[in-house]
Amino acid sequence: MTMMYKPLHPGEIVKDALIDGAGLTVTQAARKLGISRTALSRLLNGHAGISPEMALRLSKLLSTSIEMWINIQANYDTWQISQFSHKIKVKPLKAA
Template sequence: MRSTDDYKPGTPGEVLQTRFLTPNHITKYRLAQAMNVPPYGIGEIIQGKRRITLPMAIRLAYVLGTTPEYWLDLQRDYDLKHFDVSRIRGEVHPLLSPGLAEPRES
C-alpha cells in the first residue's frame, strides 16, 4: 500500500476532488457557487474532460486559498506527461540541434 505522500492523482480534477473537496466536505455545486461558474464546468474538470484555464486557476486559487500557479502547474505537468508527441513529429522540422539553442536575453 502506498503512503498518501506517494499518491499522485492523474488529473488536476482528481487533485481538486481528493485534496480539497472531499476532505473539506465541499460539493461541486457549492464550489461552483463560490466561484460563480456553472456546476457542470467543475464536474467536467473533476472528470478530466476540461482543462484548468488561467481564469479558472485564478478562481480556484481565490476560493480555496491556493495560488493560480498551483493549478496551472498541475495542468501543465499533466499535459506534458500525457501529450502524444507522435501526433506532431511528422509535421514539424527542427531548425536547431537539441542543446544548441541559447535562451535570448530580454
C-alpha cells in the same frame, strides 16, 4: 525531463481539495467558485482542464497560488502530449 508516470488529471486534485477535503458538494463548490455546476463537473470528471481563469478562482477559494494550478495543468498536458511525440515528424533547424 520526461515523466515516467501518468499524473493525475487536474480535476482529481480539485476533487480531493473541494469535495473530499472541504466536504463540499459539487453544487456548493461551484457556487463558491462562481461557476456552473456543469463546468465544475466537467473538470472533476476529466472532461475539461484548468483554464487561467479557473486557476485564479481556485487560488482565491483555496488560498493557493495561481501558478500552482497552472503548473498542475501544464504537467498533465505535457505528459499527455509526450505520449504522441513519436507521431510528430519535425526535423530540427540546422545552424546557419
